Amino acid sequence: MSWRSETPEAATPPDEALPPRSRPVRDWLSRNRTVLLALVTWVVFAAVAYTTYRITGDIRYEDILHALEATTWTDILIAGFFTVVSFVLLAGYDVNALRHLGKQANLVQVGMIAFSAYAIGNTVGFGPLSAGAVRYRGYSRLGLSGEQIAGVIAFVTLSFGLGLTVTTALAALVAADQVAGFAGLTPQMLRLLSAGLLVALTVAAAILWRSDGWLRPHMPRPGIAIGQLAITAADLMVCATVLWVLLPQDLQVSWISFVIIYAIAIGLGVLSHVPAGLGVLEAVILTTLGGATGTDALLGSLVLYRVIYHVVPLLIAVVVVAWTEALEALHSPRLEWAQRMGTLLAPSLLGSLAVICGVMLIFSSVIPAREANLVWLAGYVPALLIEGAHFLSSLIGLVLFVAARGLTQRLDGAYWLTLGAASAAFFFTFVKALAPYEAVMLAALIGFLLLSRPLFDRPASLFAQTLTPPWIAGIATVAISAITILLFVQKDVAYSHELWWQFEISAEAPRGLRALLGVVVLSALIAIRSLMQPARPEPGMPDEAELKKALAIVERQDMGEANLVRMRDKSLIFSDAGDAFLMYAVQGQSWISLFGPIGAPRAQAELIWRFIETARAKGGRPVFYQVPPSLLPLCADAGLRGLKLGERAVVDLEAMDLHSSQWAEQRQALRKGERMGLAFELLEPATLGPILDELQQVSDAWLAHHDTREKGFALGRFERDYVAAQPVAVLRAEGRIVAFATVMQTGTKAEATLDLMRFARSAPPGSMDVLLCNLLVEMKRQGFRSFNLGMAPLSGITAHQAAPFWNHLGQSVFEHGERFYNFRGLRSFKAKYRPEWQSRYLVTPGGVSPLAALVDVTLLIGGGLRGVMRK
Numbered sequence: 001m002s003w004r005s006e007t008p009e010a011a012t013p014p015d016e017a018l019p020p021r022s023r024p025v026r027d028w029l030s031r032n033r034t035v036l037l038a039l040v041t042w043v044v045f046a047a048v049a050y051t052t053y054r055i056t057g058d059i060r061y062e063d064i065l066h067a068l069e070a071t072t073w074t075d076i077l078i079a080g081f082f083t084v085v086s087f088v089l090l091a092g093y094d095v096n097a098l099r100h101l102g103k104q105a106n107l108v109q110v111g112m113i114a115f116s117a118y119a120i121g122n123t124v125g126f127g128p129l130s131a132g133a134v135r136y137r138g139y140s141r142l143g144l145s146g147e148q149i150a151g152v153i154a155f156v157t158l159s160f161g162l163g164l165t166v167t168t169a170l171a172a173l174v175a176a177d178q179v180a181g182f183a184g185l186t187p188q189m190l191r192l193l194s195a196g197l198l199v200a201l202t203v204a205a206a207i208l209w210r211s212d213g214w215l216r217p218h219m220p221r222p223g224i225a226i227g228q229l230a231i232t233a234a235d236l237m238v239c240a241t242v243l244w245v246l247l248p249q250d251l252q253v254s255w256i257s258f259v260i261i262y263a264i265a266i267g268l269g270v271l272s273h274v275p276a277g278l279g280v281l282e283a284v285i286l287t288t289l290g291g292a293t294g295t296d297a298l299l300g301s302l303v304l305y306r307v308i309y310h311v312v313p314l315l316i317a318v319v320v321v322a323w324t325e326a327l328e329a330l331h332s333p334r335l336e337w338a339q340r341m342g343t344l345l346a347p348s349l350l351g352s353l354a355v356i357c358g359v360m361l362i363f364s365s366v367i368p369a370r371e372a373n374l375v376w377l378a379g380y381v382p383a384l385l386i387e388g389a390h391f392l393s394s395l396i397g398l399v400l401f402v403a404a405r406g407l408t409q410r411l412d413g414a415y416w417l418t419l420g421a422a423s424a425a426f427f428f429t430f431v432k433a434l435a436p437y438e439a440v441m442l443a444a445l446i447g448f449l450l451l452s453r454p455l456f457d458r459p460a461s462l463f464a465q466t467l468t469p470p471w472i473a474g475i476a477t478v479a480i481s482a483i484t485i486l487l488f489v490q491k492d493v494a495y496s497h498e499l500w501w502q503f504e505i506s507a508e509a510p511r512g513l514r515a516l517l518g519v520v521v522l523s524a525l526i527a528i529r530s531l532m533q534p535a536r537p538e539p540g541m542p543d544e545a546e547l548k549k550a551l552a553i554v555e556r557q558d559m560g561e562a563n564l565v566r567m568r569d570k571s572l573i574f575s576d577a578g579d580a581f582l583m584y585a586v587q588g589q590s591w592i593s594l595f596g597p598i599g600a601p602r603a604q605a606e607l608i609w610r611f612i613e614t615a616r617a618k619g620g621r622p623v624f625y626q627v628p629p630s631l632l633p634l635c636a637d638a639g640l641r642g643l644k645l646g647e648r649a650v651v652d653l654e655a656m657d658l659h660s661s662q663w664a665e666q667r668q669a670l671r672k673g674e675r676m677g678l679a680f681e682l683l684e685p686a687t688l689g690p691i692l693d694e695l696q697q698v699s700d701a702w703l704a705h706h707d708t709r710e711k712g713f714a715l716g717r718f719e720r721d722y723v724a725a726q727p728v729a730v731l732r733a734e735g736r737i738v739a740f741a742t743v744m745q746t747g748t749k750a751e752a753t754l755d756l757m758r759f760a761r762s763a764p765p766g767s768m769d770v771l772l773c774n775l776l777v778e779m780k781r782q783g784f785r786s787f788n789l790g791m792a793p794l795s796g797i798t799a800h801q802a803a804p805f806w807n808h809l810g811q812s813v814f815e816h817g818e819r820f821y822n823f824r825g826l827r828s829f830k831a832k833y834r835p836e837w838q839s840r841y842l843v844t845p846g847g848v849s850p851l852a853a854l855v856d857v858t859l860l861i862g863g864g865l866r867g868v869m870r871k
Helices: 024-031 033-055 061-070 073-100 107-123 131-140 146-174 176-183 187-210 222-244 255-272 280-289 295-330 333-364 371-378 383-408 412-432 436-451 469-489 497-501 508-531 544-556 560-567 601-617 629-637 661-675 689-705 720-724 767-781 805-816 823-831 850-862 865-869
Strands: 571-574 580-587 590-594 621-627 640-652 678-683 728-733 736-745 752-759 786-793 836-845
Touching: 061 295, 073 107, 073 146, 073 222, 073 295, 107 131, 107 295, 107 333, 131 146, 146 176, 146 187, 146 222, 146 255, 146 640, 176 187, 222 255, 222 295, 255 280, 280 295, 295 333, 295 436, 333 383, 333 412, 333 436, 333 469, 371 383, 383 412, 383 469, 383 508, 412 436, 469 508, 497 508, 544 560, 544 571, 544 580, 560 580, 560 736, 560 752, 571 601, 580 601, 580 850, 590 601, 590 850, 601 621, 601 629, 621 629, 621 640, 621 850, 629 640, 629 836, 661 678, 661 767, 678 767, 689 720, 689 728, 689 736, 689 752, 728 767, 736 767, 752 767, 767 786, 786 823, 836 850
Parallel strands: 590 621, 752 786
Antiparallel strands: 571 580, 580 590, 621 836, 640 786, 640 836, 678 728, 728 736, 736 752
8 A cells, every 4th residue: 555645535626527628718717817806906996086086076185185174183083082992893803703713812912913904904905914814823823723713714704794784784774764865766665675685684594593504513603693793883883983073064964874875885895806995985975975065075084084094003003013022122921922913913014004105105296295395495405306305205105015015025125125215215205395294104114114123034035026916906006096196186287298397396286297107107117027027937846956955954854754855746945045945746726835844944934935925926826735733823924724634643652662551452463473474674775776676566566456556746656766765664474575665764863754555465464564563663773753654634623613614524524435535444543553643734825725725636646637536
């Protein structure tokens, strides 16, 4: 048998069974779904920007400034109070999610993670800055598994959507007479639609709670569900109140009506996939309420709302995280958890702050500065320097926006680029227009970067990376916004070619045009460079020098399975220091790493990030197969989730005592082998040449008897060079080899394991136990500390009521899948040797089905669909 044949056979993937030409559209959509989503987002935002511009056709920029000045500090403080209440309620989403999963955690820690996640998600809302990535980073350090964190994210997302729907429908029932006109419906029709929606949701929930279907275990308990609906309703009303108190006093719309309008605007913003719903909320509010009050006052209120509810919480989150980083100097054990949370959350928060500062600089370049400031500056600063500072500030804003991606990935190049760009922009704020608010924001970014310097330790090249479609769409969104703002604030200025060459202190329109042109041109260059980046070569197999380098690393580390690199069927990525490597192969869209990084622990994060970036640059999905729990936090840092795959059995050779009663069965197996005349021998590679033909005969006979063929990737194959490079344990009967096993070990003697284990048909019954027991005794004699018996797939997966669907599926297959694979039998056989069971995980991106990744792993190991079908 192939001893380490631990991968369950997968069902035939439907797409694989189809002829290649029968699914071209489906494959094209699958390959380009990210690009298409980014394009749709860009188109939706462009339409929203045009609509908003048309709605505000009669409004002047000065009118908005007057409306902002008319807002009292009392209203601002009240809005701030309700913002605090809203974020407290938002933390309740995470608390309820953990209750649903049966988990308890420190409320302060949960609150810190939830607050940071919402501060980023509400403000930026795309890419690696998303709230989901923050939760993966934070909750993985609190002991939650990947599937549990995925459960938290799913609970939060679904409960928000359902709560938003239920709250809006209930409010519509109560205030149908007041809001029906805004929706273009009669009050009776609106009540009928709302009541029908509520009845449908109630019936669906009742059916799911009372049924025994596969969704039943995932349903929250009624108490949790009702409590979550209450939290969502309260949060929605509080959020609406934040904007409500900022609206002009002459608004002739009731509070409950406004809550419904706000809920609709938020829902449309989520569906649009536009970052933070930017423009969508504004368009809905202006469209529905523009006739009830002045549009200029509405725009001023919306600007204040964005600052109070989005920008200020992000700044507070960054301050809190920076404070935890500063606590490290105190070395207080009581504050260790805060330091760990700060280390995890700081890159994402600083990346978000860099985005905000970048957008702020770009927008300020097209918004007129205070004329009094410019006149005062003109008396001390040359006009050319003012013009240059204005133009360069807009370009620096785009640089900060792009560098934010590198900050989230902890690149040292992104750190220094952001620090340098922010410092230059800080200087320019005093030269271009005396902009105190911009200076404060940039000073905050610079200070927090300096406090967090040790976190950015990845020596990856920022300029070697290509921007993903979502980031390009984000750049396009900012550029469109800047164009819209410039057209709005300069609508009274007639365009002429002479505007480009006017360099006067009072000439705001020419200054804004030049800055916008610089932003658009630089944005186009960045996008073109990313889109036209030469295709990276397909991964190749290692040459002799690379294999020799990898084997030297294998000898210095503790995992015997790392010797599978000798198969030469996996590509390699080495750390910059050359003290670690990662081996992987490609199957379909999956780039699959076996075991994760191998070698020096300090290189693990570097290799994980490089592998993920390499896979994504080629349009693939990064997958880590059979990784230990120790790597899950590093994978979570990259926004990946880990799902338990099974357990590997490791025998403690130092504690093994064949004279004790616990090892009586193994002692009897050794005696049985002696009575049958079976002779055991462990042969070193140098002595294998004369017996390779005999080993080949045993292997071929075993394959033919079991009607199977050689596997690969996570399993060895009988290839003469591969077998001859490692020790081989043989079992002889009357001088003939009747069984053998290839042994994988390293120079540290921390662990030995075996790969191929094959028997001749003439081998006596029980030969497997005889060979294995003798091998354990020999490894102990040679000083090895443990022996890895390989993994038992789907073993140790718990499926309690609140467990994710993956757990229920895995346990069901383990219990009832004996027809396809001997799951229970394999675990029972290994359990005889009293091993320690160590969990192993399949790690995938958050939006990727683990089943799809597992199918690709199975096809890779089996050598394609034909190999899987032939066992």
